[in-house]
Amino acid sequence: MTAALGQAVVKVAVFGAAGRMGQAVCRAVLDAPGLDLVAQIDADDDPRRAVEAGAQVAVDFTHPGVTVQNIEFCVRHGIDVVVGTSGFDEARQEQVRALLPGTDVRVLVAPNFSIGAVLMMRFAAGAAPYFESVEIVELHHPDKVDAPSGTATRTAELIAEARAKAGSAPMPDATKTGLDGARGATVESVPVHSVRLRGLIAHQEVLLGTVGETLTIRHDSLDRASFMPGVVLACKKIATLPAGLTVGLDALLDL
Numbered sequence: 541m542t543a544a545l546g547q548a549v550v551k552v553a554v555f556g557a558a559g560r561m562g563q564a565v566c567r568a569v570l571d572a573p574g575l576d577l578v579a580q581i582d583a584d585d586d587p588r589r590a591v592e593a594g595a596q597v598a599v600d601f602t603h604p605g606v607t608v609q610n611i612e613f614c615v616r617h618g619i620d621v622v623v624g625t626s627g628f629d630e631a632r633q634e635q636v637r638a639l640l641p642g643t644d645v646r647v648l649v650a651p652n653f654s655i656g657a658v659l660m661m662r663f664a665a666g667a668a669p670y671f672e673s674v675e676i677v678e679l680h681h682p683d684k685v686d687a688p689s690g691t692a693t694r695t696a697e698l699i700a701e702a703r704a705k706a707g708s709a710p711m712p713d714a715t716k717t718g719l720d721g722a723r724g725a726t727v728e729s730v731p732v733h734s735v736r737l738r739g740l741i742a743h744q745e746v747l748l749g750t751v752g753e754t755l756t757i758r759h760d761s762l763d764r765a766s767f768m769p770g771v772v773l774a775c776k777k778i779a780t781l782p783a784g785l786t787v788g789l790d791a792l793l794d795l
């Protein structure tokens with residue numbers, strides 16, 4: 541049974557419970573009225589504990605390489621899934637979609653659960669058609685295993701989509717020679733630069749430029765607490781989404 545609408549308490553299992561995000565999520569779920577933390581699962585634990593505990597929603601903050609396996613397990617057992625783990629490019633989303641026909645399970649993948657980051661992505665996509673050039677700089681703690689960040693990748697996708705819809709011209713760039721990586725990685729034609737620095741948590745700047753002016757949109761997560769209201773909202777509201785895959789927390793926000 542997936543999480544029922546209007547049910548008083550939603551039973552939540554956390555995958556990646558011993559990790560940086562997993563620990564914070566377990567605390568947030570414990571503190572949230574209406575949510576009941578019924579299973580904490582990390583790498584060496586048997587995921588069947590989530591089923592035995594009657595979990596209705598699983599939250600996944602693990603590693604890009606294992607998430608699809610966890611989602612597959614949850615789908616097989618009729619558990620809705622809130623995914624925070626990064627690395628959900630189009631190919632991976634397709635893998636997840638392929639698991640879902642014939643089930644009523646909902647999978648919500650949110651590249652970023654902080655409200656500021658969701659707004660930053662929106663504002664960047666809204667502004668992008670009005671500027672000749674756009675580049676993204678994402679900055680994270682040095683323990684992060686993937687680059688560029690999921691947030692930067694999603695931002696680049698949204699920017700590219702907005703520019704394509706507006707018929708924007710290709711971005712100017714006269715670079716003919718350079719060291720490998722000097723212009724960053726290219727995601728959907730948008731250059732993305734990744735910084736890893738002790739002391740940081742999660743930060744992103746979208747730099748937009750056109751003749752005679754620039755606009756910089758910056759977001760900073762100064763604490764992992766910034767992600768928790770979004771995760772709690774997702775656990776409570778995932779049952780209101782249609783069955784299938786939803787990408788982005790926007791689906792649950794009245795923006």
Ligand SMILES: NC(=O)C1=CN([C@@H]2O[C@H](COP(=O)(O)OP(=O)(O)OC[C@H]3O[C@@H](n4cnc5c(N)ncnc54)[C@H](O)[C@@H]3O)[C@@H](O)[C@H]2O)C=CC1
Nearest residue numbers: 556558559560561582583601602606624625626651652653
């Ligand atoms: N969407 C968002 O708002 C945010 C997403 N993230 C993403 O969340 C993911 C986790 O980040 P951190 O917590 O910093 O990493 P972490 O490395 O601290 O934690 C990952 C945890 O998952 C566990 N794990 C590995 N395989 C597992 C499996 N098969 N089943 C259950 N647990 C397993 C690991 O043992 C570890 O405890 C990353 O992909 C990161 O980019 C991080 C912050 C916010």
Ligand SMILES: O=C(O)C1=N[C@H](C(=O)O)C[C@H](O)C1
Nearest residue numbers: 626651652684689690691742
């Ligand atoms: O690993 C992190 O820390 C974060 N990962 C997510 C990403 O890859 O975008 C979200 C946030 O940036 C923190």
